[in-house]
Amino acid sequence: MRSANLDQYRIEVARRVAERNPSxxxxxxxxxxxxxxxxxxxxVDRGGRLVNASVYRSNGDSEAEALALASLRRSAPLPAPPSRLLDGNGQLEMMEGWLFNDDGHFQLQSTASAQAQSID
Known part of the structure; x- marks a missing residue:
């Protein structure tokens, strides 16, 4: 059940990032x-405050890394996570993927549309 709750929370976070970063x-x-x-x-702490954030994995595109981190920080505070997802410190550690097109626009993996199947 924890997994389903975490998936739903990821979607809430992705929606917040999208609404706070429309451009x-x-x-x-x-x-x-x-x-x-x-x-x-x-x-994230129990109130949705961003405690820390760092790039976990990337292809080395420093501009995309900076955009991902900045978009997350602009979105804080995030929705408060369900209490059952919090650890003993009242925090939730999680990961999310930012998918970048060549023009620098992004979608978050949790809510992303299916990728194109061919290169045009």
Whole structure:
């Protein structure tokens, strides 16, 4: 059950990031060969405050990494996580992927549209 709750919370976080970063949001289908996939590890406290955030994995695209981290920080505070997901310190550690097209627009992996199947 924890997994289903975490998946739902990820979707809530992705929606918050999208609403707080409308100019960076990719609308429509991500291209077949993404410019970058940036995985961000972050910690949220019981009130939704961002405790820390760092790039967990990337292809080395420093601009995309900076955009991912900045978009997450602009979105704080995040929705408060369900109490059953919190650790003994009252925090939740999680990861999310930012999918970047060549133009720098992004979608979050939890709510992303299916990628294009061919390179045009």
């Amino acid at each position: 960076g949001l990719l609308r429509g289908t991500p291209q077949a060969m993404l410019r970058s996939l940036v995985v961000v590890a972050f910690t």
